[in-house]
Amino acid sequence: MVSYVRRSERMNPSQEKAWATHADRLLVTVPARELDTSVHPEAHVAWASVFGREAPVIVEIGSGRGEALVALAATHPEANVVAFEVFAPAIASSLSRIARHGVENVRIVRANGAEGLEHLFAPDSLTQVWTFFPDPWHKARHHKRRLVGPEFAALVVSRLVPGGLWRLATDWEDYALSMRAVLDSAPGLVNVHHGWAPRWPERPVTKYEARGLAAGRAVFDLTYRRTPTDDASAAGDLLHRTPRPDASGEVAQ
Numbered sequence: 001m002v003s004y005v006r007r008s009e010r011m012n013p014s015q016e017k018a019w020a021t022h023a024d025r026l027l028v029t030v031p032a033r034e035l036d037t038s039v040h041p042e043a044h045v046a047w048a049s050v051f052g053r054e055a056p057v058i059v060e061i062g063s064g065r066g067e068a069l070v071a072l073a074a075t076h077p078e079a080n081v082v083a084f085e086v087f088a089p090a091i092a093s094s095l096s097r098i099a100r101h102g103v104e105n106v107r108i109v110r111a112n113g114a115e116g117l118e119h120l121f122a123p124d125s126l127t128q129v130w131t132f133f134p135d136p137w138h139k140a141r142h143h144k145r146r147l148v149g150p151e152f153a154a155l156v157v158s159r160l161v162p163g164g165l166w167r168l169a170t171d172w173e174d175y176a177l178s179m180r181a182v183l184d185s186a187p188g189l190v191n192v193h194h195g196w197a198p199r200w201p202e203r204p205v206t207k208y209e210a211r212g213l214a215a216g217r218a219v220f221d222l223t224y225r226r227t228p229t230d231d232a233s234a235a236g237d238l239l240h241r242t243p244r245p246d247a248s249g250e251v252a253q
Contacts, residue, residue, distance in 0.1 A: 015092035022095040028082075028109045030120065037086045039115035050107055051080040059121070059159075060084070060130040061113035061147070066094025067206040068132055073098075073106045075202050079127065081106045084113035114152055117159055126159045129166045133208055136172040148179045150186065157188035162228035165192070167200060169221045171212035176220035189224040197221040 011019065028050060031040040048054045056079045063069040063083035073081040083106065085091050091108055098106050109116055117129075134147040148168065156166055166189070170176050180196075183189055199221050209219060 009088050011089045011092050014096065015089050018096035018099070019088070019092045022099050026095050026098055026107055027091065028107050030109060030111055030116070032111070035112075037110060037112050039111050039119045041119055043119050045120050047080060047082065051105065053080070055080045055105075056127040057082060057121070057125060058128040058130065059113075059117060059126055060132070061117065062131070062134060063090075063094055063108065064133075064206070064208065065090050066097045068130070068203055069094060069106060070097045070101050070103050071204045072130070072202055073103050074101060077105055079105060083108045084111055084116045086110060086112065114147070114155065118155055121159050123158050124161050127161055127164050129156050129160065129164075131166070131168045132203065133170055133206075133212075134168075134175075136170065136175045138172075143178070146175065146178065148175075148182060150182055153183055153186040153189065157186065157226055160226040162226055164226045166224045166226075167197075167203075167222075168224075169200075169203070169209075169219060171209060171217040171219045173218065173220065176222075179220075179222060183222065183224050186224075188227055190227050192223040192225050197223040 028045060030045060031043045032038045033040050047057060058076065058079045058081045060069055060072075060081065060083040063085045066083070069081070069083050073079075083094070085094065085108060088110065091110055094108055109120070131148065135145075137143055137145045160166065166183075168179060168183075170179065176196075180191075184191055199219070200223070205213075212219065
């Protein structure tokens with residue numbers, strides 16, 4: 001099972017050049033299972049060594065072409081920012097954008113974001129998780145493929161430090177309502193704004209978001225904080241009780 005729509009892997013000449021020039025420095029390769037975008041359960045990354053420093057860690061699940069990723073990383077130079085994306089052309093565009101803006105605190109993993117979150121980060125290790133515009137899977141029979149559900153919520157809670165933030169946004173109202181219903185009832189999370197969050201002013205309007213706005217769709221933001229209570233332990237229990245899917249956790253942007 002995947003929670004993203006598969007897209008063409010064909011890169012244009014500028015993307016090919018960006019990949020050849022910057023991938024060795026900015027792309028982190030991890031051991032996979034059967035699929036090349038999976039993450040092996042025994043995979044390990046020493047993030048302090050990758051970045052050359054100890055720093056708070058932020059993860060973006062589904063960084064797309066890197067518009068939000070690069071802008072937000074630039075405003076958070078104190079953090080090491082790790083982005084997960086599966087589509088090579090989008091990653092190549094991100095690599096070019098990172099280099100063009102001279103942002104040094106970003107690395108990208110070409111892998112399934114949920115698997116990466118589970119296998120490459122210890123519990124209580126992330127200060128923020130960003131999930132902007134996950135694939136909405138419009139058809140009702142495909143809603144089970146949506147990224148933001150109880151199991152993924154339990155995983156995020158387990159990886160956030162107490163007080164850590166999960167920031168989300170979508171331009172599909174039914175998905176926004178589903179997210180809020182799931183996360184408002186998730187053990188270990190509290191809705192920071194007791195409802196919809198105001199737009200996070202640091203998050204830029206990407207081309208994807210602009211298309212949604214032009215089509216008349218509203219954008220719904222949510223912000224949740226991990227509580228420092230035993231509720232987080234309950235979330236961890238849920239995570240370990242629930243069978244893990246083969247693959248899930250990427251987003252379109």
